[in-house]
Amino acid sequence: MARAGLTVERVVVAGAELADRVGFEHVTVAAVARGFGVQTASLYSHVKSSQDLKTRIALYALEELADLVADALAGRAGRDALGAFADAYRDYAARHPGRYDATRLRLDAETAAASAGVRHAQMTRAILRGYDLTEPEQTHAVRMLGSVFHGYISLEAAGGFSHTAVDAQQSWDWIIDSLDTLLRHGGARPTT
Amino acid sequence: MARAGLTVERVVVAGAELADRVGFEHVTVAAVARGFGVQTASLYSHVKSSQDLKTRIALYALEELADLVADALAGRAGRDALGAFADAYRDYAARHPGRYDATRLRLDAETAAASAGVRHAQMTRAILRGYDLTEPEQTHAVRMLGSVFHGYISLEAAGGFSHTAVDAQQSWDWIIDSLDTLLRHGGARPTT
DNA sequence: CCCATTTGCCTAATCCATTTAGGCAATCCC
DNA sequence: GGGATTGCCTAAATGGATTAGGCAAATGGG
Numbered sequence: 431m432a433r434a435g436l437t438v439e440r441v442v443v444a445g446a447e448l449a450d451r452v453g454f455e456h457v458t459v460a461a462v463a464r465g466f467g468v469q470t471a472s473l474y475s476h477v478k479s480s481q482d483l484k485t486r487i488a489l490y491a492l493e494e495l496a497d498l499v500a501d502a503l504a505g506r507a508g509r510d511a512l513g514a515f516a517d518a519y520r521d522y523a524a525r526h527p528g529r530y531d532a533t534r535l536r537l538d539a540e541t542a543a544a545s546a547g548v549r550h551a552q553m554t555r556a557i558l559r560g561y562d563l564t565e566p567e568q569t570h571a572v573r574m575l576g577s578v579f580h581g582y583i584s585l586e587a588a589g590g591f592s593h594t595a596v597d598a599q600q601s602w603d604w605i606i607d608s609l610d611t612l613l614r615h616g617g618a619r620p621t622t
Numbered sequence: 623m624a625r626a627g628l629t630v631e632r633v634v635v636a637g638a639e640l641a642d643r644v645g646f647e648h649v650t651v652a653a654v655a656r657g658f659g660v661q662t663a664s665l666y667s668h669v670k671s672s673q674d675l676k677t678r679i680a681l682y683a684l685e686e687l688a689d690l691v692a693d694a695l696a697g698r699a700g701r702d703a704l705g706a707f708a709d710a711y712r713d714y715a716a717r718h719p720g721r722y723d724a725t726r727l728r729l730d731a732e733t734a735a736a737s738a739g740v741r742h743a744q745m746t747r748a749i750l751r752g753y754d755l756t757e758p759e760q761t762h763a764v765r766m767l768g769s770v771f772h773g774y775i776s777l778e779a780a781g782g783f784s785h786t787a788v789d790a791q792q793s794w795d796w797i798i799d800s801l802d803t804l805l806r807h808g809g810a811r812p813t814t
Numbered sequence: 815c816c817c818a819t820t821t822g823c824c825t826a827a828t829c830c831a832t833t834t835a836g837g838c839a840a841t842c843c844c
Numbered sequence: 845g846g847g848a849t850t851g852c853c854t855a856a857a858t859g860g861a862t863t864a865g866g867c868a869a870a871t872g873g874g
Contacts, residue, residue, distance in 0.1 A: 579769075
C-alpha cells in the first residue's frame with residue numbers, strides 16, 4: 431500500500447496545525463495519525479512519545495515566533511521597537527493560538543537552553559538597550575516585559591477581558607505606552 | 623463493605639491536594655478514586671465528569687485564594703496594599719502550585735460570573751482606588767496588574783527565571799515598585 | 815535491471831483513563 | 845425493624861499511548 435511519506439517535520443507541522451485548530455492540549459498522537467490517514471502506531475517511528483511530539487511542536491513554534499519577532503524588530507528602536515515586539519507576540523497568539531500555547535510548554539533545562547527561547551530573551555534585551563538601565567535592573571525589566579506580554583495574551587485568550595466594555599486593543603496600547611514611560615524613567619525609581 | 627464516606631467536597635479537596643502533588647493536568651478521576659481506595663466509577667455519583675471535577679477544583683481554589691487575598695489586603699492601602707496583594711498571589715502559587723494552575727482553567731461565561739473570580743476583580747479595583755485613575759484607565763490598569771502578576775507567576779513556575787543569577791524575589795520587588803510609581807503618575811501619560 | 819538493505823507503515827496486543835448501566839448492601843429515618 | 849435512599853460495586857464499551865514484530869515499498873550497488 432502507498433506510503434504517506436511521513437517525516438518528523440511533516441508530523442510536527444501537522445501537529446502544530448492541529449493545535450491551532452483544536453487546541454494544543456488536544457493534540458494527540460492518534461489525532462495526528464488520523465490526519466495522515468495512517469495507524470497511530472506508525473507515528474512512533476518518527477516521534478518517541480506523545481510528550482516528544484508536544485516538545486517538538488513547542489520548539490517549532492518557538493523558532494517560528496522568534497523569526498517573526500526578529501522581522502518585526504528590524505530597524506526599530508525605543509517605543510517603536512517595544513510596540514512592534516509586543517504586537518508580534520500578540521498577533522502570533524491570535525493567529526496561531528495552539529502554537530502559542532505550545533511555546534509555553536515546560537521544557538527541561540537543556541532543551542530550553544538549546545531552543546529558540548534563548549533568542550527571545552536576547553531580543554528582549556536588545557529592546558531594553560534602547561532605554562537606560564543598569565544591569566540588575568535590566569534583568570528585572572526583561573522579566574517584567576515577559577510577564578506583562580505573556581500574562582496579557584493568556585488572560586485575553588482565556589476570555590478574561592470580554593466581560594468589560596473597554597476594548598482590549600486600547601488596554602494593550604495603554605499598557606505599552608505605560609511600560610515605555612516607565613522604562614524611560616528608569617523603572618522603580620522612588621518618587622521624590 | 624465499609625463505605626469511604628465520599629462527598630463532593632471531600633472529592634474536590636482530595637483533587638486539589640492531588641493537584642498540588644502531581645500537577646493539575648495530571649488530576650484524573652481515576653487517580654482521585656485511588657486516593658480514596660474506591661473504584662473509579664464510584665466517583666461518578668459525586669462529579670459528572672472529569673471536566674466537572676476540574677471545574678470544581680478551580681472554583682474551590684479561586685474561592686480559597688480570594689479569601690487569602692482579602693485577608694492580606696485588610697487595613698492596607700497604596701504601595702502597601704499593592705505589595706500585599708501581589709505577594710498573596712505569589713505565595714499561594716508557591717504553596718499550592720496545582721491549585722494555582724486550577725485557577726487558570728477556562729470557565730464558561732456563566733460559571734465565571736458566579737465564581738470568586740468576580741471578587742478577584744473587585745479587589746484589584748479596590749487597590750486602584752488608592753491611585754488616581756479615571757475610568758478607562760482604571761480598566762487598563764486592572765488588566766495590566768492581572769497580566770503582570772499572572773505572567774510573572776506562571777513564568778516563574780515554568781522555571782523561566784532560574785537561568786539567570788538575579789534573584790526572582792528582587793525582580794518581583796522591583797516590578798511592584800515600578801508599578802506603584804507608574805500608577806502614582808497616572809499610567810501612560812506621555813512624557814513632556 | 816535485479817537483489818539486498820533499509821525503512822515506512824501495518825497488525826496485534828497491553829495498559830490505562832473515561833464514562834454509562836445496573837445491582838447489592840449499608841445507612842437513615844420513621 | 846423495615847422501607848427508602850444512596851454509596852459503592854461489577855461489567856462493559858470507547859479511545860488514547862505504547863511496544864513488538866512483520867511485510868512491502870523504496871533505494872542503491874553491482
